[in-house]
Amino acid sequence: MGSDNKSIFFEPRTSVEQIEEGTSLAPKFNNDGLIPVTTSEWGSGIVLMMGFMNNDALILTIESGFAHYWSRSRKKIWKKGETSGMYQTVKDLRIDDDQDAVWMQVELAGDQASCHVGYKSCFYRAIPIGKGPVKLEFKETEKVFDPEATYGDLPNPTKL
Amino acid sequence: MGSDNKSIFFEPRTSVEQIEEGTSLAPKFNNDGLIPVTTSEWGSGIVLMMGFMNNDALILTIESGFAHYWSRSRKKIWKKGETSGMYQTVKDLRIDDDQDAVWMQVELAGDQASCHVGYKSCFYRAIPIGKGPVKLEFKETEKVFDPEATYGDLPNPTKL
Numbered sequence: 001m002g003s004d005n006k007s008i009f010f011e012p013r014t015s016v017e018q019i020e021e022g023t024s025l026a027p028k029f030n031n032d033g034l035i036p037v038t039t040s041e042w043g044s045g046i047v048l049m050m051g052f053m054n055n056d057a058l059i060l061t062i063e064s065g066f067a068h069y070w071s072r073s074r075k076k077i078w079k080k081g082e083t084s085g086m087y088q089t090v091k092d093l094r095i096d097d098d099q100d101a102v103w104m105q106v107e108l109a110g111d112q113a114s115c116h117v118g119y120k121s122c123f124y125r126a127i128p129i130g131k132g133p134v135k136l137e138f139k140e141t142e143k144v145f146d147p148e149a150t151y152g153d154l155p156n157p158t159k160l
Numbered sequence: 161m162g163s164d165n166k167s168i169f170f171e172p173r174t175s176v177e178q179i180e181e182g183t184s185l186a187p188k189f190n191n192d193g194l195i196p197v198t199t200s201e202w203g204s205g206i207v208l209m210m211g212f213m214n215n216d217a218l219i220l221t222i223e224s225g226f227a228h229y230w231s232r233s234r235k236k237i238w239k240k241g242e243t244s245g246m247y248q249t250v251k252d253l254r255i256d257d258d259q260d261a262v263w264m265q266v267e268l269a270g271d272q273a274s275c276h277v278g279y280k281s282c283f284y285r286a287i288p289i290g291k292g293p294v295k296l297e298f299k300e301t302e303k304v305f306d307p308e309a310t311y312g313d314l315p316n317p318t319k320l
Contacts, residue, residue: 006292007291007293008293013320014320015320016316022296023285023295023297024294024295024296025287036196036210038210040207045204045205045206046205047207047263050196050198050263062287062289062292063291063292090289093286093287094207094286094287094299095283095285095296096209096282096283097275097284097318098317098318098319101210103210103283115257116257117180117257119257123263124254125254126252126253126254126255127254128253129222129225129250130223131167131168132167132169132223133168134169134184134185135183135184136182136184136185136255137183139254156176158176158179159258160175
């Protein structure tokens, strides 16, 4: 997918002042061409997921108002919800001080969830603070949807 | 800094079920030995920053209840606040489904801010949704603290 006919262009990074204090969008993609994205639910502030965008996924998100990510497991741009119906409508899109990270606040569609395991948030387990040994605590105790019914035989994106 | 005499140990990653549905902490660090961390303010849900932890920074955070990161610019573990006084007390620490990302909710100390530029959050600028050209919008209009008074001659971590 190319960037032809798009109205969004990124500026070159010319100075720290431009990057930190300016109004031009000059994102820094990492060595894999990706920028990390934190997605939280508009209103509740629950962090739903952390993902990555490449150049085109960021442009598509800005132009369409729907969250697009780069899928590292499938190596393609991924409009969130295209399989599950759980689209993410962007209510607020932010870039950080040095423009190498994105924060996106979204409204959820469909089952009002985001995580392929079936929970609302991918961050459904807590790490207790203090001395170990660590035993993770489930903060969401019931799945919101049935992953098998939603995703069928699609490969699980989690890798060892 | 080694992991000697620490009570926190990470488990080997043996199966998708263990990683997604289990109670053992088996984080996946990237090729640089880092795991991305989203830090939001306890209560408000404002995302303050995105950073990275290495193995020891994660252990120190769990054991102490104070946010520790890996500084990529200084190449050392960094207890947030050690220079500025803006320590972060961890109220809730989460790991995601495939255990390759961390979400931390914190209470702020000192100036109640987090960003070295002087704003509360590093995400003080919004990218407007829709057709370009893009002009970033400042969502925080006043700095919370004076970076020069706080950091003096320390090098700016922002890189081109």
